[in-house]
Amino acid sequence: MGTASGIYKQVAYKEEVVYGVIPAAGAAQAVRRVTSSLDMTKDTYQSNESRTDFQLADFRHGARKVAGSINGELSAKTYADFMAAALKKPFAATAPIVGASITIAGVDGAYTITRAAGSFLTDGVKVGDVVRLTAGALNVANINKNVLVTDATALVLTGLVLNATPLVAEGPIAASTVTVVGKKTMIPQSGHTDKSFSIEHWYPDVPANEVYSGCKVSKIGLSLPPTGMATCTIEFMGKDALPGAAQYFVAPNPVTTTGTMAAVNGVLRVGNATVANVTGLSIDIASAQSGDPTVGSNTVAFMAAGRVLVTGQMTATFNSTALRDAFYNETEISLYAVFTADNSAAADFVAFSIGRLKVSGASKDDGEKTITQTIPFQALLNVAGGAVKATDLTTIAIQDSAV
Incomplete structure (x- = not known):
């Protein structure tokens, strides 16, 4: 049996179907970390008996x-x-706005993206969203740039480019697409969810593992x-x-890159x-x-x-x-x-x-x-x-x- 080293320790998790019940081993996710300090503790109780020998005769473990x-x-x-x-x-994703006629104007820090028809508000774009112009015969300087929305009306988004490079005034450009990047929560x-996870610490150099269930x-x-x-x-x-001696979440999905x-x-x-x-x-x-x-x-x-x-x-x-x-x-x-x-x-x-x-x-x-x-x-x-x-x-x- 070896001695556990933190650099070898692996952490993986999977969402539970039933609270506190460890799910099937497949399709878990390995997770990046600096540290992971999960541990099991127990309440403890000691006897309060008065004894003529002046000593404590019992001590028990309680809730885990x-x-x-x-x-x-x-x-x-x-x-x-x-x-x-x-x-x-x-x-969840916000549906891309496709086929829009887009005009770009404004100055650094307050560029405007104007559509000829429809409504950005109805389409779900919000102040604080990061959007990109992802399709259309737009100037290359305007395509696929992260733009933080600082103001929104039905027809106009005002925003700033996250990496501070300029947008080029142009338009209207037909058949353009405005995309809220990635997903939001x-x-x-x-309709609130109530998720719990099973999380494994795997120590291959011992070997030993611990799977912690019901983690919220x-x-x-x-x-x-x-x-x-x-x-x-x-x-x-x-x-x-x-606890166990073998890895439970075998071959989890690799960590993000x-x-x-x-x-x-x-x-x-x-x-x-x-x-x-x-x-x-x-x-x-x-x-x-x-x-x-x-x-x-x-x-x-x-x-x-x-x-x-x-x-x-x-x-x-x-x-x-x-x-x-x-x-x-x-x-x-x-x-x-x-x-x-x-x-x-x-x-x-x-x-x-x-x-x-x-x-x-x-x-x-x-x-x-x-x-x-x-x-x-x-x-x-x-x-x-x-x-x-x-x-x-x-x-x-x-x-x-x-x-």
């Missing part, structure tokens, strides 16, 4: 539980299943520093663990303005889970879902009063963040849209340095959004180019 996290670097598709589980809605108004996402933490890699932490609460994201690549818009003074951003999606032990069972029979709460924090240099005043005046603002794998025109990306939030602080540091504000925020249901509206009726939406 699984807890821990998978920590990784943010990349397209890699953690999409867990994001969809946290938001309680599968990723969001906290829905109804309890929190997703996104950290987007000004330098270094963007990171993603997925926390789980689960039911039980099954999409590029790792750094916060320096992408765009951040706060309060309808593109900002360059933010020195850090974190977003936490807490998807509450709770379960109670029952008499006669050493595991929790079911993990019940609670509200999905979205909070976060920005740090920003104090070169504008806009964020401070949003706190002082309790002004509702929006936040749209897109992070790309590289600086190419059609780079993979993950985008986060929060249409309505309130700032809950604006403290400032001091010293012989640039003064920085710390801006915590609470995201709220965007009641102004919805069908045939410019924004989504949700607290947070996530778009992934590679799903």
Whole structure:
């Protein structure tokens, strides 16, 4: 028997059909990670008997539980299943808009894509979506570029190019296609899903494995520093663990190969303005889970879902009063963040849209340095959004180019 080494450890998962029941071994998914800390714990009880020998005579194990996290670097598709589980809605595509007559105009940071007929709003395009012009006899400078939508009306999308290269004014160009890239998920108004996963740690150098069942996402933490890699932490609460000596999820689908994201690549818009003074951003999606032990069972029979709460924090240099005043005046603002794998025109990306939030602080540091504000925020249901509206009726939406 060998000694386990972290570099050899393999992590794979599969969605469960029945909560807490490990699914069939085929078609599991291997997952990229920096660390994976899932483990099984037990409640413990000790006897309270008063004894003349002054000693403790019994100690028992109680309910079994699984807890821990998978920590990784943010990349397209890699953690999409867990994001969809946290938001309680599968990723879904927006149908491409085909055969449109398109005119392109505007300036850098505020290009316009105008259609001659139909409605972008009816077709489901929202502020915060990343779109591409994917077909038509358009200038090559306008084809297959990631464009973040910053405003939307029935006939006009206003947007900025994520890699800051120019669009060329032209049109109308007949038979063009506008595509919302990849797929989106969001906290829905109804039809919420309640997904659980079985997750395996496989140690081939021992050999040994542990399959953790009934794992539900309890929190997703996104950290987007000004330098270094963007990171993603997925926390789980689960039911039980099954140890063994052989790999259970044999030959899982290989890990994703999409590029790792750094916060320096992408765009951040706060309060309808593109900002360059933010020195850090974190977003936490807490998807509450709770379960109670029952008499006669050493595991929790079911993990019940609670509200999905979205909070976060920005740090920003104090070169504008806009964020401070949003706190002082309790002004509702929006936040749209897109992070790309590289600086190419059609780079993979993950985008986060929060249409309505309130700032809950604006403290400032001091010293012989640039003064920085710390801006915590609470995201709220965007009641102004919805069908045939410019924004989504949700607290947070996530778009992934590679799903």
